[in-house]
Amino acid sequence: MRTLRRNWPFHLMVLPALLFLIVFNYVPMAGITMAFMDYKPWLGFSKSPWIGLDHFRALFEREDSIQVIWNTFIIAVLKIIFNLVVPFTFAILLNEVRKRFLNRSIQTLVYLPHFLSWVILGGILVNFLSTDGGFVNRMLGYIGLGPVFFLGDGNWFRFTVVVSEVWKEFGYSTIVFLAALAGINPALYEAAEVDGASRWKQTRYITIPSLMPIAVVVGTLSLGNILNAGFDQIFNLYNSLVMDKGDIIDTFVYRTAIIEGDFGFATAVGLFKSVISMILIVISYRLAYRWANYRVF
Amino acid sequence: MYHKTTPYRIFSVFNTTFLLILALACIIPLIHVFAVSFSAKSAADANIVGLWPVNFTVEAYKKTINNPIFLGSLWIAAKRTIIGTFVILFVASLAAYALSKEKEQFKGRSVYAWVFVFTMIFNGGLVPFYIVIQKLHLMDSFWVLVLPGAVNVWLTILLMNFFRGIPKELEEAAMIDGASQFGILFRIFLPLSLPALATLGLFAMVWHWNSWFDGLIYISHKEDYPLATYLQTVIITRDFSSLSFSQAEFDLLSQKTLNSAQIFIGALPILIVYPFLQKFFVKGLVIGSVKE
Numbered sequence: 118m119r120t121l122r123r124n125w126p127f128h129l130m131v132l133p134a135l136l137f138l139i140v141f142n143y144v145p146m147a148g149i150t151m152a153f154m155d156y157k158p159w160l161g162f163s164k165s166p167w168i169g170l171d172h173f174r175a176l177f178e179r180e181d182s183i184q185v186i187w188n189t190f191i192i193a194v195l196k197i198i199f200n201l202v203v204p205f206t207f208a209i210l211l212n213e214v215r216k217r218f219l220n221r222s223i224q225t226l227v228y229l230p231h232f233l234s235w236v237i238l239g240g241i242l243v244n245f246l247s248t249d250g251g252f253v254n255r256m257l258g259y260i261g262l263g264p265v266f267f268l269g270d271g272n273w274f275r276f277t278v279v280v281s282e283v284w285k286e287f288g289y290s291t292i293v294f295l296a297a298l299a300g301i302n303p304a305l306y307e308a309a310e311v312d313g314a315s316r317w318k319q320t321r322y323i324t325i326p327s328l329m330p331i332a333v334v335v336g337t338l339s340l341g342n343i344l345n346a347g348f349d350q351i352f353n354l355y356n357s358l359v360m361d362k363g364d365i366i367d368t369f370v371y372r373t374a375i376i377e378g379d380f381g382f383a384t385a386v387g388l389f390k391s392v393i394s395m396i397l398i399v400i401s402y403r404l405a406y407r408w409a410n411y412r413v414f
Numbered sequence: 415m416y417h418k419t420t421p422y423r424i425f426s427v428f429n430t431t432f433l434l435i436l437a438l439a440c441i442i443p444l445i446h447v448f449a450v451s452f453s454a455k456s457a458a459d460a461n462i463v464g465l466w467p468v469n470f471t472v473e474a475y476k477k478t479i480n481n482p483i484f485l486g487s488l489w490i491a492a493k494r495t496i497i498g499t500f501v502i503l504f505v506a507s508l509a510a511y512a513l514s515k516e517k518e519q520f521k522g523r524s525v526y527a528w529v530f531v532f533t534m535i536f537n538g539g540l541v542p543f544y545i546v547i548q549k550l551h552l553m554d555s556f557w558v559l560v561l562p563g564a565v566n567v568w569l570t571i572l573l574m575n576f577f578r579g580i581p582k583e584l585e586e587a588a589m590i591d592g593a594s595q596f597g598i599l600f601r602i603f604l605p606l607s608l609p610a611l612a613t614l615g616l617f618a619m620v621w622h623w624n625s626w627f628d629g630l631i632y633i634s635h636k637e638d639y640p641l642a643t644y645l646q647t648v649i650i651t652r653d654f655s656s657l658s659f660s661q662a663e664f665d666l667l668s669q670k671t672l673n674s675a676q677i678f679i680g681a682l683p684i685l686i687v688y689p690f691l692q693k694f695f696v697k698g699l700v701i702g703s704v705k706e
Contacts (some may be wrong), residue, residue: 124520126512126594126595126596127523127595130508130512130595130596131508133508133509133564134506134508134564134565135509135529137561137564138533138565140550141546141561141562141565142533143533144546145539145542145545146536146537146542148538148541148545149542151541151542207433207436211433213425213429214426214429214430214433215417215426219430222437223433223434223437224692225692226437226438226441227436227440228692229440229444229685229688232620232624232688232691233624233684234625234626236624236626236646236649236650237624237645239649239650240649240677241443241677242443243649244447244670244674245443252443255461284439288440310416315416316422316425341535349627352627370539374541375540380541383539383541387541388539390539391536391539394536395535395536
């Protein structure tokens with residue numbers, strides 16, 4: 118009681134956020150019971166019949182849902198790999214641009230796409246990549262290639278999704294590596310210099326090892342995204358031609374729920390994703406803590 | 415000195431050129447859209463526009479800003495961005511201050527912290543959320559664009575870490591002078607945190623401006639869409655019912671130029687705040703990564 122008397126301002130300060138979290142995060146969590154129901158909107162939660170694990174059985178038996186899980190996985194894994202390797206390399210190369218003005222200008226340009234939404238970028242890319250005289254296919258035409266159906270062929274679609282994601286995010290993902298580069302002790306380079314090490318040797322034996330811990334953290338933490346193939350992007354780029362290779366869990370849930378009205382099954386698919394992601398996030402944070410002493414709190 | 419060696423100089427030239435090309439590749443699509451939006455219909459439809467307008471015209475912009483639904487959605491987007499950002503900062507400041515206290519000072523801090531963090535790693539998914547929104551009668555309301563996003567746990571953590579960097583002595587001195595915790599937050603911590611609040615505010619603004627999915631599923635009338643949702647339906651799903659053309663206009667305008675103009679207007683606020691954003695966000699990421 119005494120602590121409450123002293124602490125009430127703190128409790129009061131947390132209260133607004135807590136209320137919002139309860140209403141918009143915790144109450145919906147209770148709604149995952151729908152995944153175990155044959156939910157009918159007109160029957161509601163109390164009267165809809167329980168059906169146990171039927172939705173989950175369907176999830177692993179229906180061909181479309183298996184395909185969707187696979188698509189999600191493959192797209193997400195490719196994104197994770199390239200969004201680690203490209204920024205890592207880019208940061209090291211950018212570090213060699215010594216002219217301050219050039220260095221800053223390059224940074225300014227590459228960070229920009231991160232802040233534009235996939236609605237804007239989707240609208241741009243659909244036009245930019247179109248086979249009907251789109252900018253890229255016109256350029257390919259000049260050198261005698263194409264046309265390439267970037268958004269109209271399943272395999273090209275996956276390629277386009279991964280490349281455009283990396284294009285949008287690599288600059289922003291570089292920041293953390295640039296910060297790590299700035300933190301390397303200059304004495305290391307000076308000593309290497311005295312020993313006559315070439316710049317490549319300095320990179321190989323000082324820069325890359327110094328960046329490894331942060332790369333491990335970034336890589337580990339991205340494990341939680343292994344079923345996150347990027348709803349906003351896919352939703353704004355996909356079409357009926359690439360459904361088989363390009364449909365992912367989140368877009369599948371959206372269509373199943375909002376368009377087809379199959380609430381129970383959609384919730385089950387969503388829950389499958391949430392649970393796997395949660396487990397991976399917990400594991401990855403534990404690993405990041407153990408390997409690199411990384412903590413959020 | 416490796417800087418002076420010939421191989422390094424050759425590498426340096428190639429490297430700089432390569433990175434410049436890469437950097438240009440990041441904005442070329444945007445420049446292209448800009449060029450198309452100011453080009454004549456004939457040029458746009460013949461696909462001869464590259465990175466510079468062909469037969470410069472502002473017809474597409476004229477049509478766009480005379481479209482009442484576009485203007486309405488622009489207004490709603492501005493409203494949600496301003497109100498939404500204010501709500502996020504207000505809720506986050508209060509919570510971040512309390513959570514920035516040590517366990518010894520604020521018993522229950524860890525419980526709250528876990529309640530906050532758990533929402534980052536697990537969620538109920540689309541359908542239960544949709545039903546909650548329905549039950550709260552938030553469907554088709556402006557507030558559905560603001561309230562569900564009121565707590566941004568990530569920004570709260572960043573702010574909390576920033577508060578932790580403020581010397582404890584300030585708080586202790588204020589307490590001796592009889593200040594309440596609210597007084598300390600509003601008169602000492604928040605004024606000291608203005609740069610951090612500006613950074614987080616810009617992030618919140620970008621997030622609100624770019625949000626489109628909430629408008630798409632919780633709002634049924636096009637007149638009530640925020641700009642991002644409006645653009646999504648017009649440009650991505652190609653729903654042109656909100657536009658009416660006269661024959662004269664039809665001759666002047668093409669879908670391409672019109673879409674490009676709307677896309678460019680949608681991106682413009684981001685491009686305007688971007689220089690400020692860039693100045694801050696490197697710092698912002700650093701705030702977030704410094705522990706204890």
